[in-house]
Amino acid sequence: AQKVTQAQTEISVVEKEDVTLDCVYETRDTTYYLFWYKQPPSGELVFLIRRNSFDEQNEISGRYSWNFQKSTSSFNFTITASQVVDSAVYFCALSEVGWGKLQFGAGTQVVVTP
Amino acid sequence: GAVVSQHPSWVICKSGTSVKIECRSLDFQATTMFWYRQFPKQSLMLMATSNEGSKATYEQGVEKDKFLINHASLTLSTLTVTSAHPEDSSFYICSARDQRGTSGNTIYFGEGSWLTVV
Numbered sequence: 001a002q003k004v005t006q007a008q009t010e011i012s013v014v015e016k017e018d019v020t021l022d023c024v025y026e027t028r029d030t031t032y033y034l035f036w037y038k039q040p041p042s043g044e045l046v047f048l049i050r051r052n053s054f055d056e057q058n059e060i061s062g063r064y065s066w067n068f069q070k071s072t073s074s075f076n077f078t079i080t081a082s083q084v085v086d087s088a089v090y091f092c093a094l095s096e097v098g099w100g101k102l103q104f105g106a107g108t109q110v111v112v113t114p
Numbered sequence: 115g116a117v118v119s120q121h122p123s124w125v126i127c128k129s130g131t132s133v134k135i136e137c138r139s140l141d142f143q144a145t146t147m148f149w150y151r152q153f154p155k156q157s158l159m160l161m162a163t164s165n166e167g168s169k170a171t172y173e174q175g176v177e178k179d180k181f182l183i184n185h186a187s188l189t190l191s192t193l194t195v196t197s198a199h200p201e202d203s204s205f206y207i208c209s210a211r212d213q214r215g216t217s218g219n220t221i222y223f224g225e226g227s228w229l230t231v232v
Contacts, residue, residue: 015197035221043205043226045158100211100221101148104158 002027006105013082013112021077021108021112023092029053034075035093035102036066045091051075052097082112116142118210120224127231135223135227136219137164141181143188146215150180150207152226164191164208198231 093102170183182194207226
């Protein structure tokens with residue numbers, strides 16, 4: 001069975017601090033996708049990244065970066081120089097390739113204060 | 115712009131009534147759509163997989179007679195909450211799988227629907 005663990009319930013930081021969100025997953029599949037989504041208070045899910053299990057390269061997109069470590073089944077997300085607009089709940093999710101249904105982690109609430 | 119549209123965004127209904135939520139793929143055909151439910155301060159939980167032209171597949175613990183899913187066309191899936199009760203109040207969000215292209219697994223989410231049963 002698939003499982004996604006986000007152990008951090010809430011992280012509070014002051015603006016401009018970096019924040020790292022942990023994500024650990026379990027799957028028996030050799031091929032899978034990992035995702036990160038941002039959910040602001042309005043509720044919609046904002047897609048941040050999708051990573052194929054065969055691609056272990058780390059990725060940077062602006063202030064966002066992701067560290068995929070297959071050996072430890074982790075897919076951590078870092079926000080550099082956080083801003084108030086980064087305040088939201090962030091979800092890590094796992095999906096089998098070619099299927100489409102996602103197993104979400106519990107989510108991490110990020111609170112960035114000025 | 116949105117490629118999966120959900121309607122309504124907000125709905126308030128009286129206890130005992132039924133409410134329908136629509137999920138549309140706007141510029142692609144989706145043979146498979148997914149419905150999730152999210153209670154306040156909790157994660158998103160998959161309720162069911164909506165299959166065009168066939169019965170939906172429900173996750174364990176989800177009442178199929180209470181949450182009716184109809185996927186009558188390649189661009190529309192509907193979730194009907196029948197005989198709604200206050201405990202059904204939740205955020206419902208759908209997703210659709212876009213199988214075009216080589217990736218075969220691009221997933222788009224709708225905007226979500228807030229249901230309040232009073």
